[in-house]
Amino acid sequence: MSLRPRPEIENLEPSPHGGLNQAELKAMGLTPEEVLDFSVCANPFPPPPEVNKALESVSVNRHPDSESTEFRECLSRKLGVSPDNILAGSGATELIRLIALAYFGAGDSVLVPEPTFGEYKVACRIAGAEAVSQWSEENSFNIKIAETVEQIKQNQPRGVFICNPNNPTGHYLSGQEIEAVLDACEDTLLVLDEAYISFVEESWSSLDLTERANLVIVRSMTKDYALAGLRLGYAVADKEIIRTLRRVCPPWNVNTVAQKAGIAALNDTDYLEQCNREIKKAKHFLVDELKRLGFSLLPSETNFFLVKVTSAKDFRTTLLKQGILVRDCTSFGLPDYVRIAARTIPDCVKLVDAIREMRCQ
Ligand SMILES: Cc1ncc(COP(=O)(O)O)c(C=O)c1O
Structure with missing residues (x-):
């Protein structure tokens, strides 16, 4: 018997995304906790505090x-x-x-x-x-x-x-x-x-x-x-x-x-504004530092931006060995760009230091 899916999806591949790949990390001897993730464009701060309280009140035995x-x-x-x-x-x-x-x-x-x-x-x-x-x-x-x-x-x-x-x-x-x-x-x-x-x-x-x-x-x-x-x-x-x-x-x-x-x-009516204030500062810090290191960046109106590199794949791999993850944009059709999302300022300092070190090698 040859059971086949609908022809439209026979060769469909999942779309690549940013974020941690458990198998890759394991092969590199890294745990998820050791990685600073700049590849996902999410708020780097914890969720609003009331979220945790709400979770405690949930009955999961009902639909x-x-x-x-x-x-x-x-x-x-x-x-x-x-x-x-x-x-x-x-x-x-x-x-x-x-x-x-x-x-x-x-x-x-x-x-x-x-x-x-x-x-x-x-x-x-x-x-x-x-x-x-x-x-x-x-x-x-x-x-x-x-x-x-x-x-x-x-x-x-x-x-x-x-x-x-x-x-x-x-x-x-x-x-x-x-x-x-x-x-x-x-x-x-x-x-x-x-x-x-x-x-x-x-x-x-x-x-x-x-x-x-x-x-x-x-x-x-x-x-x-x-x-x-x-x-x-x-x-x-x-x-x-x-x-x-x-x-x-x-x-x-x-x-x-x-x-x-x-x-x-x-x-929580203050949460987004408070987080955004910090994210904005971190983004501007990163943009300034990367420009100072000689990188060319595309202007962005949000919390992430594209950075031109020689090979996105190599850039990502080299940084990941140091526990820092950026998004290789090859799957977007941009093999010489990485996408970086702002995190906290101390995290951004670590990223800039890692890139500086990488460039000195
Ligand atoms: C543009 C865009 N839309 C939608 C999504 C998916 O969002 P969600 O996590 O809510 O499924 C993403 C996540 O990467 C995204 O980049």
């Missing part, structure tokens, strides 16, 4: 609330949108998959301006749709909105994924630029991934745009609130889109612990 009711109500008050416009997800990644499952299928093309987060293409492939990469004609790594608008007008794809601010570049598009994309979308769904929006120094609010029937905003709470291990995110969109996504959403998709932690995190 989670399938609708994440309390969490959505809490978000609703915070964002000023109705709970009916919100779907909770087990991380933004689950929501991206649900969107593809609900809206994209065989014969559809979905536009993906690159370089960007690898999960969009994976989600399209799983759904059976074709992800069409778009690199800027100017060979710059920033999305050129005029080119994206032109592509949408010409080809009317079924969907378009835009990551704002973009991973891995940190480039942030304006409200006018996103509106220009939406204006070009007739029967095209715009998926606006704002996983890193909390880290943008001067952000604009996209929420009003969800009055349009062809926009879905995806946000993550794993990065800003430091809840990566719990998996939590949400989508905001027109009620009809949320209703559609619910049809394909597994029951109990957000576990009870994540729901409670999310509520506790949202209720």
Whole structure:
């Protein structure tokens, strides 16, 4: 018997991500605790203190609330949108998959301006749709909105994924630029991934745009609130889109612990601002120090940025031997760039020292 998966996914490979690889660390004789991780673009501080208290009050013997009711109500008050416009997800990644499952299928093309987060293409492939990469004609790594608008007008794809601010570049598009994309979308769904929006120094609010029937905003709470291990995110969109996504959403998709932690995190009104103040200082410190060492950096409006190196793979491996992890951007199509996310200032000092030492060898 030859049992084969659907042809669309037969050769599908998982998208590489930053973060620790247990097997690799073991082979290098390192434990996860010994590694300073600059490869994941998350808040380096512990989650809001109330999160731990909330975790102690959770009953894990019952099913989670399938609708994440309390969490959505809490978000609703915070964002000023109705709970009916919100779907909770087990991380933004689950929501991206649900969107593809609900809206994209065989014969559809979905536009993906690159370089960007690898999960969009994976989600399209799983759904059976074709992800069409778009690199800027100017060979710059920033999305050129005029080119994206032109592509949408010409080809009317079924969907378009835009990551704002973009991973891995940190480039942030304006409200006018996103509106220009939406204006070009007739029967095209715009998926606006704002996983890193909390880290943008001067952000604009996209929420009003969800009055349009062809926009879905995806946000993550794993990065800003430091809840990566719990998996939590949400989508905001027109009620009809949320209703559609619910049809394909597994029951109990957000576990009870994540729901409670999310509520506790949202209720801490000072946390993000306090963390961001420190992250901003650390980022500026890193940028200045790396420039002083002669590196060329791409301007970024968020907590991470790209650094030009000779070989990202070698740069990463050499640093990892010293217990420091950066993101090799080869999988983004950028083999001579690493992505570095700001951590605390003392951690950043260690990174700069390690790079300085590496360059002296
Ligand atoms: C742009 C972008 N969107 C979404 C995600 C996934 O977020 P989550 O951890 O909430 O699944 C990531 C994580 O790397 C990301 O970089």
